[in-house]
Amino acid sequence: MNTFSTIEDVQARYGAHFHRAMRMPADAVSDLSDILRPRLPRRGLSPFCRTELALQYLGGGSYVGICAVFGVHAATLYRSLREVIDAVNVSPTLDFHFKLACRRRRLDYASGFQRRRASPFGNVIGALDGVAVRQEQPLSSDVQCVADYYSRKGFYAFNTQPYVTRTTSSNG
Amino acid sequence: MSPGASHDSTAFTCTRLGQTLQDSSHELTAALIEDGHCIVADEAYAASEVLALPWPGCGQGDQWKDGYNFYQSSGRIHIEQAFGMLSWRWGVFWRRLRVPFAKRPSLVRACFRLHNFCRGNDNARDCVVAPWGNDLAGGDASLAPTDVIGANQRGRRRDCERSDLRVRMTRRVEELGLMRPGVGSMF
Numbered sequence: 001m002n003t004f005s006t007i008e009d010v011q012a013r014y015g016a017h018f019h020r021a022m023r024m025p026a027d028a029v030s031d032l033s034d035i036l037r038p039r040l041p042r043r044g045l046s047p048f049c050r051t052e053l054a055l056q057y058l059g060g061g062s063y064v065g066i067c068a069v070f071g072v073h074a075a076t077l078y079r080s081l082r083e084v085i086d087a088v089n090v091s092p093t094l095d096f097h098f099k100l101a102c103r104r105r106r107l108d109y110a111s112g113f114q115r116r117r118a119s120p121f122g123n124v125i126g127a128l129d130g131v132a133v134r135q136e137q138p139l140s141s142d143v144q145c146v147a148d149y150y151s152r153k154g155f156y157a158f159n160t161q162p163y164v165t166r167t168t169s170s171n172g
Numbered sequence: 173m174s175p176g177a178s179h180d181s182t183a184f185t186c187t188r189l190g191q192t193l194q195d196s197s198h199e200l201t202a203a204l205i206e207d208g209h210c211i212v213a214d215e216a217y218a219a220s221e222v223l224a225l226p227w228p229g230c231g232q233g234d235q236w237k238d239g240y241n242f243y244q245s246s247g248r249i250h251i252e253q254a255f256g257m258l259s260w261r262w263g264v265f266w267r268r269l270r271v272p273f274a275k276r277p278s279l280v281r282a283c284f285r286l287h288n289f290c291r292g293n294d295n296a297r298d299c300v301v302a303p304w305g306n307d308l309a310g311g312d313a314s315l316a317p318t319d320v321i322g323a324n325q326r327g328r329r330r331d332c333e334r335s336d337l338r339v340r341m342t343r344r345v346e347e348l349g350l351m352r353p354g355v356g357s358m359f
Contacts (some may be wrong), residue, residue, distance in 0.1 A: 129252065129255070134267070142273040
């Protein structure tokens, strides 16, 4: 576990697959762990290690594999995941920057949209759509009506409503 | 985030942005309408002065409505690409979410935020976008302008939705003489 305290160790272990495993380049991972550091517990695993555990899980890793590589217990992985998710959601640096109220920003979005596809409309500032996020069947103790979560696509889901401006996406 | 069985339009109305945009007396909505700014969306939503929707029924034979639909939908491509990038990047979305129910919305939100963070950090190397620039439209035909639905065309409930924004944008397509590429010969 201690061998995974610095980015060089992890990079050495993963080699060329680092980007594939963490879903972002090494400098982005260290930037991210610096952003999250004040909001992660000081004791126990280093913020860097927690960030990596969470990133690997979000990147589609199985908890079995991650725990084996990092030498941690599954409970540690899930706790780190929860802590990192909470830290990401409260960090103002990582907030969605879709600011409709500012006119200058809106003009910026509009020109970005127009430039990307040579669109005849100069007034489009965003695009909106819904996505069904697949999930396990919710427990009847968690929700009032389990059937509410069964989507028309044939699986249990959340209906998430994101909008995008230019190349960045935000979640509404 | 709404339950999966809810309609897109309902789910959007439940969000803060949706509620703001519905209320035309709201400061933000008024500013958007004044500047003529809008957000493009698909047929699942209700047309309004800030949400630009495609004309129902492929424009029902009107070439300019059809042209408008084409350019409107190429604006919607961005959000579909964003979904593609998101689900490609975060493998948790490849299978059903297995974390406790109460933590699922925050997990999804965190993935969106981290995606934006990656977009800010990554450069062209990691950029997954479709090749652009080969769908530029030409076309200089002009026919009699129609904004009303012909008597012989089937009237759907959606046709009753008033959206001056959509009419204005269709007129813009018409002024520029832009049609859906490849259909010019049909008219």
